């Protein structure tokens with residue numbers, strides 16, 4: 001299944017797609033693979049595997065802490081690809097979310113080739129805008145990988161048209177002006193952004209940043225094609241007393257979110 | 266005006282804008298405001314006035330005859346250490362603060378390592394009535410409590426950064442995180458000629474008075490251009506501020522001196538161009554100290570202002586094209602130069618600037634009898650703690666001053 005078909009399947013069921021994020025290597029490489037598989041089993045439609053990076057400017061304290069733990073444990077780019085291979089084998093479309101420098105260092109062509117070989121669906125690039133993405137887009141096209149760029153409430157209409165034109169798979173709309181992190185209240189900025197995006201693209205639009213429970217997921221699902229959740233998953237694992245309880249909490253949250261994307265209210 | 270960067274902020278393959286989409290609009294707003302301001306005689310006249318009446322420029326070009334004698338070449342020192350706040354940095358912050366006002370923003374955020382840019386930013390904000398928040402790695406707030414106190418006295422808020430390695434690069438990350446959420450009323454006053462477009466070019470243009478003044482002063486003093494110009498390179502603002510006036514003078518050799526720390530081969534250094542690889546950090550393609558996986562590695566230097574694992578993209582370009590040469594200077598060589606300049610001329614340089622002096626001494630040895638113009642980017646008051654430790658200063662020396670007087674410590 002591709003990312004696009006996952007969104008189409010959800011749309012056919014009159015619900016939003018649930019996209020779940022965890023950084024690779026957190027709490028460790030096998031533990032991360034177990035957690036991601038469990039998220040699929042509990043209701044995630046699409047996975048984002050984060051590539052832990054030393055300078056994550058778009059991430060709040062929760063994801064920073066997880067990434068730092070993974071890096072502290074010595075996680076490598078090859079472990080990220082290994083994680084993708086292990087979880088993509090289960091059938092859920094699996095994207096890598098990564099800051100740009102690790103890809104450039106690995107070699108853009110080589111990364112695209114190895115990601116495709118691992119069964120990965122493509123890349124989400126929080127600090128790479130289409131203006132700088134020529135090499136990545138050529139490699140993605142060659143290896144049939146999705147290119148997911150971000151759009152934000154501050155994105156002008158002209159850039160929105162340009163950016164969505166460069167996307168494949170879906171469009172990632174950031175719900176707030178801010179970094180990742182679960183938030184209590186929903187954002188009033190996301191709805192208008194999704195509407196503006198819809199006016200310029202037929203691609204599905206996923207909304208991320210701040211969604212923390214089923215109720216918020218339902219709110220977002222009312223206007224977006226996809227609900228993207230990251231920090232709330234990470235939090236469950238960070239806060240658990242032990243790994244078993246962490247996984248239980250993770251599964252419970254996933255079910256709650258999966259219910260939410262089906263309520264759409 | 267330099268021909269580079271191009272419209273999209275590239276110096277050849279370097280530079281550009283590797284930024285979250287949420288900040289692209291702010292970068293475009295800034296680029297437009299900066300371009301318009303530089304074309305507005307009202308803005309440039311006010312900037313010049315502030316530099317002259319508040320910061321004390323043009324700074325002197327000093328014919329360092331005693332040092333020259335030691336060096337075997339004629340060394341001219343561009344005395345940026347005499348500016349208000351004691352460094353070249355006042356030029357950048359006054360320019361950006363004036364631009365902040367022009368954009369109608371009321372709040373300024375900035376990163377700082379040892380606190381020099383933080384103090385300069387807080388100064389400019391006090392002067393122009395802007396709210397000021399400084400991000401500073403927790404490791405640095407502990408090491409540099411005097412500068413934290415200065416910022417407080419100037420009315421700034423200082424936020425210790427506890428993420429990552431808790432040093433300068435993490436302070437930049439944290440400032441960027443603030444900016445994503447505050448961009449409507451806040452300007453990010455980056456402290457060096459690095460980062461994403463338009464920062465490298467904008468900071469260069471605010472600092473280029475260093476070289477423009479020095480070029481004219483050198484012609485007046487010596488009747489000729491210098492044979493070479495030299496500056497230390499952290500992110501690269503004082504260096505590009507000096508170099509820009511000479512880039513089009515092919516007869517003038519350009520030298521940038523990076524922090525060699527314990528020596529480039531020890532791995533403990535901040536010699537980004539000499540020992541880094543091309544990559545992307547903080548919004549620009551440039552040289553970066555990184556591991557095999559593209560994770561930024563920690564830099565090391567006795568000089569906090571040079572202790573950064575990236576470098577401004579224009580320096581990467583000048584290095585690649587061969588127009589400028591970049592060399593490492595070790596901690597030890599810089600400290601030797603600090604002592605030498607202090608004793609030979611009665612000028613205590615910042616340790617950053619001492620790297621440039623040490624480098625110039627090396628050039629003098631290779632090219633005796635030539636004229637070398639060195640940017641003395643800052644004064645050394647802030648570095649006395651380091652100097653006390655390094656040289657063992659301030660202790661009684663029973664075998665010299667206090668010989669025979671052991672029972673009466675001075």
Ligand SMILES: Cc1ncc(COP(=O)(O)O)c(C=O)c1O
Pocket residue numbers: 352353381382456457458497498499500501502503504569570571615617618642643644
């Ligand atoms: C006196 C002085 N010189 C040089 C630097 C290095 O910065 P840059 O490379 O941007 O000039 C600093 C930074 O703190 C400084 O304080």
